[in-house]
Amino acid sequence: MELKNLKEHTRTLATLAESDTEVISCYLALAKGRLTNRNAFDEQVRSLKLGLTGKDRSDFETALERIEAYLKTEVLPDAKGIALFSRSGAEPFFLPLQFRIPLPNWVAVDTTPNIYHLVELKDTYHRYVVMISTEESVRILEVNLGAVTEELWKERPELRKRVGREWTKDHYQNHRRNRTEKFIKEKINILDRLMSAGGYGHLILAGNPRMTAGVRDELPKHLLTKLVDVVPAASKTSVADVVEATIASFIEEEERDSRLAVDELVQAVNTGGLAVCGTEPVFRALERGQVDTLILAKAYEPDKGWQCTVCDIMNVNREEPEKCPECGASELRGFEVNEEMVRLAEREGCEIEVVEHSDELRLLGGVGCLLRYRLPEEFLLGPGEPSHVTVHECSAGQ
Numbered sequence: 001m002e003l004k005n006l007k008e009h010t011r012t013l014a015t016l017a018e019s020d021t022e023v024i025s026c027y028l029a030l031a032k033g034r035l036t037n038r039n040a041f042d043e044q045v046r047s048l049k050l051g052l053t054g055k056d057r058s059d060f061e062t063a064l065e066r067i068e069a070y071l072k073t074e075v076l077p078d079a080k081g082i083a084l085f086s087r088s089g090a091e092p093f094f095l096p097l098q099f100r101i102p103l104p105n106w107v108a109v110d111t112t113p114n115i116y117h118l119v120e121l122k123d124t125y126h127r128y129v130v131m132i133s134t135e136e137s138v139r140i141l142e143v144n145l146g147a148v149t150e151e152l153w154k155e156r157p158e159l160r161k162r163v164g165r166e167w168t169k170d171h172y173q174n175h176r177r178n179r180t181e182k183f184i185k186e187k188i189n190i191l192d193r194l195m196s197a198g199g200y201g202h203l204i205l206a207g208n209p210r211m212t213a214g215v216r217d218e219l220p221k222h223l224l225t226k227l228v229d230v231v232p233a234a235s236k237t238s239v240a241d242v243v244e245a246t247i248a249s250f251i252e253e254e255e256r257d258s259r260l261a262v263d264e265l266v267q268a269v270n271t272g273g274l275a276v277c278g279t280e281p282v283f284r285a286l287e288r289g290q291v292d293t294l295i296l297a298k299a300y301e302p303d304k305g306w307q308c309t310v311c312d313i314m315n316v317n318r319e320e321p322e323k324c325p326e327c328g329a330s331e332l333r334g335f336e337v338n339e340e341m342v343r344l345a346e347r348e349g350c351e352i353e354v355v356e357h358s359d360e361l362r363l364l365g366g367v368g369c370l371l372r373y374r375l376p377e378e379f380l381l382g383p384g385e386p387s388h389v390t391v392h393e394c395s396a397g398q
């Protein structure tokens, strides 16, 4: 699975029209082509089934059969995680997605697909280029959603073989020094061309520390700004292990990006800028399509919201009443607020940042967003009013 495809699939899922049949969303960890915890999956399915009766139950069972059939025959041997979305009924839908990164074991049934885990995955693993340099070889790889998807370039100079055959040792040493410099310059040219042709935004250098230092010193400015990290590796380290190390480093970098987004949010909130925070204000901004970037704490767990299925109003800050306060209908349904937030954000094409640890974000209610614009009626704070009013609203929203 590549990032580009994941983006498309997430959008498909976020915009899937509801039918009168519910969708099973299922995230599973895999090892060697099998579920790592079959019992937990069976248990989750059993408890979901208990809550369903009549047609809902038979629809659920039909959708589940499709999932089971797929798991039996289609799981890739090197997949570490799979997400499956299945709906039966008059408008059937089925989408399986396999990954080389683990996913949590989690099953749900709802009117729309649950995409939160996919969004989190998309935010954590991007695509980037790794250049592995040793004294003997240079390899340039593309890593996409945690897996090497393409060897972009490889060279193993045959230089060493010539020692003793044609050259004296001194001649060789001298030649090697000059050659290393030239070698590095050539490789950087290749790297530059590959990165701009592939539209890559991130680079990690790995390998022999002397070689990576040499490469780093020679990087032109526009590549230096794309450099995420330099990861030392002994020449005997396997490519798989080097890539593993770069993934860890990349995830740390992604966390730094997330914290920068939080800083921007805090700054905007404290100065009455283009941002809101807390469950209710963020939800409303998403509904109005005002959001540029949605920022969620990984630990953000708001109470359930509810929606009236007759007049469609949605509420995220009051307990579910007996009857809809707008139209008086009693057909209300509960929904997961963070799921609905990421779904709205995906539909609008917003950036989404999922933040691992942040006390600042926790104090703001665990969720916030940077806005594209403000509605006229939202210019309520006069210039003389203290900015902490905005902050106060935030804590009240949670």
Ligand SMILES: [Zn+2]
Pocket: 308, 309, 310, 311, 312, 313, 324, 325, 326, 327, 328, 329
């Ligand atoms: Zn209503």
